[in-house]
Each structure stands twice: as structure tokens, then as C-alpha cells.
Amino acid sequence: MGRLVIFGLFSLLAVLSAVGIITLRNPVYVVVALLSSLIAVAGIFFTAGAELVGALQLLIYAVAIAVFYIFVVSAVPWEKAKKTESHYRFEGIVSLPVVLFLYVEMLVVFLLGVKASPKGEIRRFIEELGNAEVVGAVLFSKYFLAFEVVSLVLLIGMIGAVLIGRKESQTYEDDTP
Amino acid sequence: MKTIPLEAFLVVSMILFGLGVVGIVARRNLITVLMSLELTLNAVNIALVGADHHLGAAEGQIFALFVIALAATEAAVGLGIIIAIFRLKRVDSTDEIREMRG
Numbered sequence: 001m002g003r004l005v006i007f008g009l010f011s012l013l014a015v016l017s018a019v020g021i022i023t024l025r026n027p028v029y030v031v032v033a034l035l036s037s038l039i040a041v042a043g044i045f046f047t048a049g050a051e052l053v054g055a056l057q058l059l060i061y062a063v064a065i066a067v068f069y070i071f072v073v074s075a076v077p078w079e080k081a082k083k084t085e086s087h088y089r090f091e092g093i094v095s096l097p098v099v100l101f102l103y104v105e106m107l108v109v110f111l112l113g114v115k116a117s118p119k120g121e122i123r124r125f126i127e128e129l130g131n132a133e134v135v136g137a138v139l140f141s142k143y144f145l146a147f148e149v150v151s152l153v154l155l156i157g158m159i160g161a162v163l164i165g166r167k168e169s170q171t172y173e174d175d176t177p
Numbered sequence: 178m179k180t181i182p183l184e185a186f187l188v189v190s191m192i193l194f195g196l197g198v199v200g201i202v203a204r205r206n207l208i209t210v211l212m213s214l215e216l217t218l219n220a221v222n223i224a225l226v227g228a229d230h231h232l233g234a235a236e237g238q239i240f241a242l243f244v245i246a247l248a249a250t251e252a253a254v255g256l257g258i259i260i261a262i263f264r265l266k267r268v269d270s271t272d273e274i275r276e277m278r279g
Contacts, residue, residue, distance in 0.1 A: 003180045003181060004185075008185075011185070011189045015189070015192055015193065015196070018192075018193050018196040018197070018200075018216055021197075022196055022197075022203065022213060027208055027209060030208075030209050037216065037219070041193075041222070041223060044186075044226075045223075045226055047181065048181065048186070048226050048229075048230040049230060050229065050238050052238065052242070053222070053226055053242060057222075060246075061215075061219075061245065065215065065252045068252060068256060069252070069256070072208060072256045072260060073208060076208065076260070076269050085205060086205055086209075088202070088204075091202050091203055092199060092202060095198065095199050095203060098198075099195035099196075099199055102191065102194075103191065106191045110187075131235075135235050135238050135239060135242075138235045138239060139242070150246045150247070153247065157251075157253055157254050160253075160254050161253040161256070162257075164254065164258055164260075164261050165256075165257035165261060
């Protein structure tokens with residue numbers, strides 16, 4: 001019961017921060033709202049018993065990606081963005097019924113659907129060993145190829161980000177006298 | 178062990194996903210569009226971890242880890258593209274980049 005209350009508090013914080021992300025005008029405030037939402041989602045992961053994903057959410061999202069966003073917001077001068085409008089009003093109002101349709105669809109699925117609840121053959125191992133050990137064991141045995149492919153994708157993304165984001169004036173081609 | 182119902186996770190995930198989609202559509206600044214995209218990825222992660230909590234499996238958390246890693250890559254490449262666009266054209270709004278319209 002207490003776990004459900006904590007889950008509700010974190011969900012409320014996440015939803016309020018998400019409303020802040022899509023409504024606030026100043027990009028710095030939006031970064032702060034995003035950081036709050038990410039930390040709340042990490043709290044949801046911890047209450048669900050997924051410690052490894054929660055810790056990686058805190059480490060990767062709430063530290064690395066948030067710092068990167070703050071860096072880019074400080075690199076791009078946003079005084080012009082403060083002068084102009086920060087939202088497309090017409091498109092936002094038009095996109096609201098689509099999202100409401102999604103919510104209604106979720107309600108229909110909950111009312112008509114059949115709830116499947118299998119035994120969960122891994123739950124015994126989770127209760128014996130702890131969550132992070134089980135996730136690590138499955139990750140490095142069954143999904144090892146996918147893990148390596150993700151590492152390759154990270155490497156390619158890093159090289160691409162460096163190549164795209166560098167300054168063109170710093171190429172040393174016409175340096176010869 | 179299992180005290181939070183699956184519906185709670187799915188409701189939170191769906192609400193966050195819808196808000197992120199509205200942000201992607203309605204935001205004008207490129208950086209805030211990318212931040213709304215991060216919000217939708219987080220919503221998908223909540224659904225995966227909640228299903229894992231319900232089923233007693235470990236695959237959902239592994240997929241959530243993959244989503245987090247790919248979101249890091251996407252943020253790096255996307256922000257690099259935004260910086261390149263800003264350096265080339267001095268714009269940071271999505272309706273000012275219309276050379277490839279057609």
C-alpha cells in the first residue's frame with residue numbers, strides 16, 4: 001500500500017513536469033522541467049523494483065543527457081525564441097483530439113480486454129538473487145548480440161555527433177604555405 | 178512483491194506519451210521538440226518496466242536499457258544537427274527550415 005502511494009506521488013510529479021515541458025516558454029525552464037520529470041520516472045522505476053534501470057536512468061538521462069541539453073541551450077542564443085511565439089497554437093489544438101482518442105482507446109482496452117497473468121518463471125530467480133543480477137544474467141546470455149550492436153550504434157552516434165557538430169573553420173587542409 | 182497493478186503503469190505511460198506527442202506537434206523551438214521526444218521515450222520505458230513488474234520477467238528491463246542507450250545516441254546526434262543548423266542558418270525554429278519543402 002505504501003508502495004502504491006509512493007508510486008502515485010512520483011506519477012503525479014512526472015505528469016506535472018510533463019505539462020511543464022509542453023507549456024513553459026523559456027527553454028531553460030523546460031530543461032529544468034525535463035530534469036524533474038526524468039527523476040520522477042527514475043522513482044517510478046525504483047518503486048517497480050527495477051533498480052538497475054532506475055540507476056541507469058539517473059546516471060544517463062538525468063546527468064548526461066540533461067547536461068547536454070543545458071549545454072546546447074546555452075550554446076544557442078534563445079533571445080529570439082523569447083520574442084517569437086513558443087508554440088503552434090492551431091496545430092496544438094488540432095492535435096489534442098488525437099491524444100484524447102488515444103486515451104479513450106486505452107479506456108476501452110481496459111474495459112473490454114482480458115487480463116493475462118502468467119506465473120513468471122523468472123520471478124523465483126528475481127526473489128532469490130535480486131533484480132540487477134537477473135537482468136545482467138539475461139542480458140549477457142540471451143541478448144548479448146543485441147548488447148554488442150547497441151554498443152556499435154553508440155560508437156557510430158558519437159562519431160556522427162562529433163562530425164556534425166564541429167566547426168568547419170577548424171579543418172587544417174589549406175595550411176600548407 | 179506485486180502491489181502496484183499493471184493498469185497504473187499503463188495509465189501513467191499513456192498520459193506521458195500523449196503529452197509528449199502534443200509537445201512534439203505544438204512546440205516551435207527545435208530543442209524543446211527534442212525534449213518532448215525524450216518524454217515519449219520515457220513513457221515507453223515506464224510501460225516496459227511495468228509489464229516486467231506484472232509478468233515477473235527480465236526482458237522488459239533489458240529493452241528499457243536499450244531504449245535508454247539509443248535515446249542517448251539520439252540526443253547526441255540530434256543536438257549536433259541542431260547546432261549545425263543554427264551555425265548554418267541562424268534559425269532555431271521548426272517553421273524557418275523550409276528549403277526542402279515539397
